[in-house]
Amino acid sequence: MVNPKSNxxxxxxxxxxxxxxxxxxxxxxxxxxxxxxxxxxEAGEWDEELCRQFGIPIDFLPEIRPTVRDFGCGGASAITASVR
Incomplete structure (x- = not known):
């Protein structure tokens, strides 16, 4: 996937x-x-120190949300797929 902030x-x-x-x-x-x-x-967020040690910019990582929560809306169109 591409980081929208840096490509x-x-x-x-x-x-x-x-x-x-x-x-x-x-x-x-x-x-x-x-x-x-x-x-x-304990904090439920990305650890700045660990990310620094592994050379991973925190900006690359997605926002962490609680497991049971609204994650977004896919629009009014139904999502369909074909299985073969």
């Missing part, structure tokens, strides 16, 4: 990618974020 590529979880494509918001939930090993579990 640099970065790795994201599948759910973060689909949320970005469907709602135009770069967000993830706390459960997924904790698996990246860059999250401060």
């Amino acid at each position: 640099d590529l970065f790795d994201v979880a599948t759910n973060t990618y689909f949320l970005d494509r469907l709602t135009c918001t770069s967000v993830t939930n706390a459960t997924t974020a904790s698996r990246k090993f860059l999250m401060n579990l």
